[in-house]
Amino acid sequence: MASKPQFMETPIPMRLRDALAGYEWRQDALGRSSAHVFRLEADGRAPVYLKTELVDPLGELTDEVARLRWLASQGLACPDVIAHESDGEREWLLMSALPGSDLVSEELTPPVERVRLLANALRRLHAIDIAACPFDHRLENRIETARARLLAGHVDEDDFDETRLGRSAEDLFRELEAKRPSTEDFVVTHGDACLPNFMADGDRFSGFIDCGRLGIADRHQDIALVCGSIEYNFGEELVAEFLKVYGNFEPKAEKMAYYRLLDEFF
Structure with missing residues (x-):
């Protein structure tokens, strides 16, 4: 597995840890959000994206989960929410990768x-x-x-x-x-x-x-x-x-x- 930032040494929620086993990680630096974003790839498996941010009353990951699910219900293309977890310190959002x-x-x-x-x-x-x-x-x-x-x-x-x-x-x-x-x-x-x-x-x-x-x-x-x-x-x-x-x-x-x-x- 590719090296990850130091904060990732904190425990990842169990359900995510199992889902992410075997993936190579690459940090996405294009966005300006406070969340850390990673693209994960593995041979023979579809790529996925993981977002994580510190739990904060003004954080946006919970908002994003609700909006992605609603947008999909309207028939518009967006990532599928695979998992959304919080351990009290961090929130984690695992999504499908869109083509292109x-x-x-x-x-x-x-x-x-x-x-x-x-x-x-x-x-x-x-x-x-x-x-x-x-x-x-x-x-x-x-x-x-x-x-x-x-x-x-x-x-x-x-x-x-x-x-x-x-x-x-x-x-x-x-x-x-x-x-x-x-x-x-x-x-x-x-x-x-x-x-x-x-x-x-x-x-x-x-x-x-x-x-x-x-x-x-x-x-x-x-x-x-x-x-x-x-x-x-x-x-x-x-x-x-x-x-x-x-x-x-x-x-x-x-x-x-x-x-x-x-x-x-x-």
């Missing part, structure tokens, strides 16, 4: 095609009836969660967007409250809609990952982050292609800026 690669790493497919896959996938998610979704991420709730993360010291000021570096989290929170939009255009949002959280197998969209923030919110929650991710990874010119394929939507500049501000707290 994330939309940053899928280099065999041209960026413009990846952007079109993303637009169509997001449009399908946003078309779900919000009455079917039990996860409420309206601003009233998300601002309170942002406040809780601020008070718990979970906001990383060193990871702010370049235009906000040097400012304090307290200063940004005051701006978050002062600039809250007066209206919200509700859809079922992914909540962390950036290119690494969408998977493709060649020219086919293969599913949504990192779904712990999925919930009912203004569609700008996703559109703001998606457009920023496209511009960062592929260039500004493909943002227009995304919006064309997504269709029937004119982004509001003030909301695009606001939801990027909100994202600094997560």
Whole structure:
């Protein structure tokens, strides 16, 4: 078995220990979440992913389990939850691996095609009836969660967007409250809609990952982050292609800026 970080020397829950015997471990460093993520592979067995994080009232693994199960019930592709365990110190989530690669790493497919896959996938998610979704991420709730993360010291000021570096989290929170939009255009949002959280197998969209923030919110929650991710990874010119394929939507500049501000707290 490949070497694992020191914290993994703590006991793994028995059910997981048996399930993971014989796998080679490789840590996934692409995401920005507080969880440690590993891809596990073994000859003759399907690859799986393991996420683990310290038990915390503001942790997201329990949220992700509920959302993955709900998303699958809606007929949308996402990882299967194989096991979810907690030992009082850590939570552990074992999931199936989706085919293909994330939309940053899928280099065999041209960026413009990846952007079109993303637009169509997001449009399908946003078309779900919000009455079917039990996860409420309206601003009233998300601002309170942002406040809780601020008070718990979970906001990383060193990871702010370049235009906000040097400012304090307290200063940004005051701006978050002062600039809250007066209206919200509700859809079922992914909540962390950036290119690494969408998977493709060649020219086919293969599913949504990192779904712990999925919930009912203004569609700008996703559109703001998606457009920023496209511009960062592929260039500004493909943002227009995304919006064309997504269709029937004119982004509001003030909301695009606001939801990027909100994202600094997560």
